[in-house]
Amino acid sequence: MTDAAGPRAAHLPGFATRAIHAGQEPDPLTGAVVVPIYQTSTFAQDVVGETRAGYDYSRAGNPTRTALEQAMAALEGGRSGFAFASGMAAADTYIRAVLRPGDHLILPDDAYGGTFRLIDKICVPWGLTYSTVPLGDLDAVRAAMRPATRVIWCETPTNPLLNIADIAGLAEIAHGTGAQLVVDNTFASPYLQQPISLGADVVLHSTTKYVGGHSDVVGGALVTDRADLAEALAFHNKSMGAVAGPFDSWLTLRGLKTLAVRMDRHCDNAERVVELLAGHPRVSRVYYPGLPGHPGHQVAARQMRRFGGMVSFSVRDGQEEALKVCRRTQLFTLGESLGGVESLIEHPGLMTHASVAGSALQVPDDLIRLSVGIEDADDLLADLRDALD
Template sequence: MTDAPGPRGAHLPGFATLAIHAGQDPDPLTGAVAVPIYQTSTFAQDEVGSTRAGYDYSRAGNPTRTALEQAIAAVEGGRYGYAFASGMAAADTYVRAVLRPGDHLIIPDDAYGGSFRLIDKICVPWGLTYTTVPLGDLDAVRAAMRPSTRVLWCETPTNPLLSVADIAALATIAHDGGAQLLVDNTFASPYLQQPLALGADAVLHSTTKYVGGHSDVIGGALVTDDAGLAEQLAFHSKSMGAVAGPFDAWLTLRGLKTLAVRMDRHCDNAEQVVELLTGHPRVGRVYYPGLPDHPGHDIAARQMRRFGGMVSFTVRDGQEEALKVCRRTRVFTLGESLGGVESLIEHPGLMTHASVAGSALQVPADLIRLSVGIEDADDLVADLRDALD
C-alpha cells in the first residue's frame, strides 16, 4: 500500500488525509495529481510471463482500482482492500471465499433485504443454513452458535431499523466459536466506525452509498487485516470477476476524498430532522442511535464517532399515511438507495425490503426511512413538517 504523506516521526495521518492521499501519489509519468482512469482491458508485456508494475489484464488488477482498494483499506484501518462492481457482488464473493455447503451463519433479524435475499434464496439452495438473531442480545447470539457456524454476519446500525450491535463483544463470541465476524459498515461509513479495530475479521461496504456519496456509481468493497483471508478474497475476486471497472473505481475514489466533510454534514442535518420528528404529534417512534433512549445508544456512542445520517420513523395512522408522507415531500426525493448528497425518503416494506415480506425480517408497515442529505437543514425540516401536516 502506498504510504500517506505526513511528518517524519511518530505522527500518523488522520482520516481525511488518508482518504485524499493513501494509494494516490501523483502519477509518476505525468505528475497528474488525480489518479488517472486506466480504461484498458489489457497491458503490454515485455517478455512472456512478465508484467509492467504487476498488471496484465484488468479483471486481475487495474491501477485505478488498486488506488481505490488501497485508499478504502487505509481509511478502514486494514491492510487489504478489494473493490467490486456492487455491494452485493462483494457480499457474494465473501460468501464463496469463506463458506462451504453445510456451513451455518448467523444474520441480524433486521438485516438489509438484499443481504437476506442473497443468503435465503441463493446460499440456502447451495447448501448453507442460517439463523436470524437480534444481534443486540448477546445471549441469543451465543445460543445460536453451532459447531458448523463459520460466519457471524453483522450490520450496525442495521437497515432500516437502526439497531446497534456491540462489535467487540460479537467478535469475541465469533472467535470463541471458531467463526469469523463480518461487519456491514455501509450505514456508518469508515469515517464514523472502524470495525477491524474492534475485532472484526472483515468489513463489507456498498460503496454506492456514503463512500461514493453522489448517487452516480454502483460499487462494493471488502477490507480485512487477515493475510490468509485476503489471499482467499483476492483469488475469488479474480476468478469470479465481479470487480469494479476503472471509471467506477475512479468515481468512487473521488467520492471517498470528501467523505469526512460530507458525513459531518449528514450527521448535523440528521440531528435536526430527529429533533422535529421526536416532537411531532403524528410520529409514532423514531429510530436513531443518537437518541438517549435508543436501546443501543451507549454502544453507538462508544464505537462510533457520531450517529450517522440515516433516520427511520413510524407514523401513527398506519401504512396508507406513511405512503402519503412519502409522496408529499419536495426536497426529499422518493427513491431507493441512500448515502448520497441529496436527501431520500422511502417506504422500506414496499421498496428496499419487499424481499423480506412474510419472513421473520418483515419491517413495520408504517415505517419510513430517511437518508438525510447535505442540503440546508432548514429546508429539510420544513419539507418534512409540511409532509406530516
Template sequence: MTDTGHYGFATRAIHAGQDPDPTTGSVIVPIHATSTYAQDGVGGLRNGFEYSRTGNPTRAALEECLAALEGGRHGRAFSSGMGATDTALRAMCRPGDHIIIPNDAYGGTFRLIDKVFSQWGIEHTPVALSDVDAVRAAVRPNTKVIWIETPTNPLLNVADIALLAQVAHSAGARFVVDNTFASPYIQNPLELGADVVLHSTTKYVGGHSDVVGGALITSDDELDAQFGFLQNGAGAVPGPFDAWLTLRGIKTLEVRMEKHSDNAEKVTEALLRHPKVSHVYYPGLPDHPGHEIAAKQMRRFGGMVSFLVKGGEEEALRVCSRTKLFTLAESLGGVESLIEHPGRMTHASTAGSLLQVPADLVRVSVGIESADDLVADLTAALD
C-alpha cells in the first residue's frame, strides 16, 4: 500500500488503503462479494483472508483509510455505530466497572449503557463534560472509561478533549471520543490524547444516507487486538458493498464538510434573527459557551444546528412538519438537509432521565444544497 501518512487530508481520503487493484488495474477498490477464500493447502491463506466475517479486502481498505484520516495505527469497521459502541464498551469494561458519559449523550448510546450494560452490573454517571471539575468529582476507583461526544448530540456542547484526556489518564481510565458530529476532517481526537475514536460512519463519513456503519480507531495495539477479537467473535461487521459505499463517500469528505459548515453558518444567522426562535445552539457562535475550545480543536464548526422554538413542544412539532427541503427524518450528515424533534425521535429513550432533552428543541442537519433555499425553507416553516 502507498504510504499516505505525510499527505494532506483530501489526498489521504482518496488514496489511503486504495491503491489500484493489482490484478485488473481498477482505480477503485473492488467489491469483494465473497464469504470465503480458497487456501493454498490447509492454513495456506492468501494475503491473510479466510472468511469474510474475519476479514474482507474491501473492508480492509476502508479500515486502513479510516485509520489514516484519524491519524491512528488501527481502524475497525462495524455494521453500525452502535455495533462499534457495543464492541468498545465490552472490550474495556467488566461487571462492577463504572463509566462517565455526557449528560446530553446520544439517545442510542444512553439506551445501550443504561438499559443493557446496567444488566451486567456496569454503572454510569452522566456529567456535564464542559465542567472539568464535575468530571473529576465523578471519577470513582472503579471508573474504567470516560466516554464523550464533542460536539454533543443534540445540544452541541463542546468538551475540551486534551484536558479530559488528562483527567481520564490520571484516573487510570480509557478515554473515548465519539467524533461523529465533527467527522475526521474537522477534528482529530487521537492527536489530543484520546485512546479511541468512534464514528457512526452512517453520518458524515458515508455522507449520502445510503449506508449504515460504524468504526473504531486507535493507536493502542492491545485495544485494537481486543476490538478485532470481538469484531470477529461477535460478528457485527459491514458487508463489502457497505464498506465500498462508505469508501466512496469518504473521497468527498473534505469538500462536503466545508459546504456543510458554510451552509450551517448561514442557517444559524437566519435563526438568530427570527422572532420565533428563543435560542440557537451552534459552536461557531461567539457566545456559545464552548466556542473558544471549539475554535482551538476544530477546523470548522460543522453542519449540525439545534434551536428552541417559542411556543413550546407543539410549535416545535409544527415547524418540523412544515419544511419542504429539510426532510423530517432521523439520522444526520447526509448531503440532503434533515429536520427532527429529538424529544419525540432520536432521544425519546432519554425521557424521564437526567438526559431528557427540551420539548421545544428542534435539530437540523444542514445539507449541501443552496444556502439561500435552505434559509427560505426554514424561515417559511417558522412563519
C-alpha cells in the first residue's frame, strides 16, 4: 500500500507482542493457543527418509524447542536461534563450532566464574589461549588483540561487578581483524539490550535467568544473524547433543511471554534498592550502571533500555560483615542464580565466583550481589535495612 508520502512501511510488532507471538501460532491441528509440549523422542515417517514436518529425532529438532528458538531469534533481532540444556552448554557449543586449538580469545577481566572455568580448565588443555582485559577500555582491547585472536567474549553488564562494555566499539575492533564478537546478554535480557543491532556476531544467554524468570528451569540459547555461523551452530548443536528438552523449552517459552513486564518491575525495584544502599552508612560502594557516577553509565544509557535488576554492593566491615548480611535477610533468599521473580542474595567470592579465587579475576571479599525480584519494593527495602542495621 502507498500514500502521498510514498510506500508505507510495514508495522513492526513491539517487543512484548513478539515475546507472546513469535514462533507461537495456534496449533494447526487442534487450535491450541499455547505451543504443545511435544514430549517425544522420535517421529513417524510415512516414507523412508521423508519426514512429515522436518522432524525425525528430538535431538535434531523438536517443535516445542523450535518455537522457543524462533521466539529468541525474534527478540534478539537475529535470523537463527538455538536452545540448549544450559547456558554453559550453549557457551561450549559455540566454542567448539568456532574455535580450534591454537586460537586465542579475549575474556573480560571480571568474567562470570563459570565462563572462566570453562575456558581456563577445559579449553586451555584443548589448545586455546586467552587474555583477560577490562573490556570497558577499548584501547586495552586493541592492545590485547593478536594474529591468532578469533573471539572477543563480552559480558555487559558483567557478573558480579556490573561493568559495562561498548558493544559497538568492541564489534568494530573484532571485525577489523576478522574476529567475532560474542555477547553474553544474560544480565540485560533481550528486553533491555539487543547486541546484534550493535554489531555482535552471536548473543549468548543462560535462559535459566531472566528469560525463564521463575527459577524452575535450566537452559541456554545462542542467537545469530549470520548464515555461516547459523550453519556451524546447527551442526554442532545436533552433533554434540546438549539440547533443551521439550518440557524445559515449554517452561522457558512460558517465561519469555512475561519478560517485558517482569523486567520493568525488576528495574523499578532495583532503582529503589540502589537509592537505599547508596545512602546507607554501612555500605562503602554500590555497583549499578544506572548510577551517574558509574564509569560505564553513559555507554549503558546509550545501548540499554534500562539498567537492569542486578545490584552489587560492598560493606565497610569486610567479608565477615558481608556474610552476616547474607544470613540476616528474610525476603532475599540466600542462593545462587538470578533473574527469578523472587529476590536472591549471595556472596560471590564464596559462591558463584569461587572458581576464580586466587586468579586475576578474584572478586572483592566484601562484595554482596543482589538479584532484585518483583516483590513489593517497600518490603524488600525493609528487609535490607534490617539486615544492614
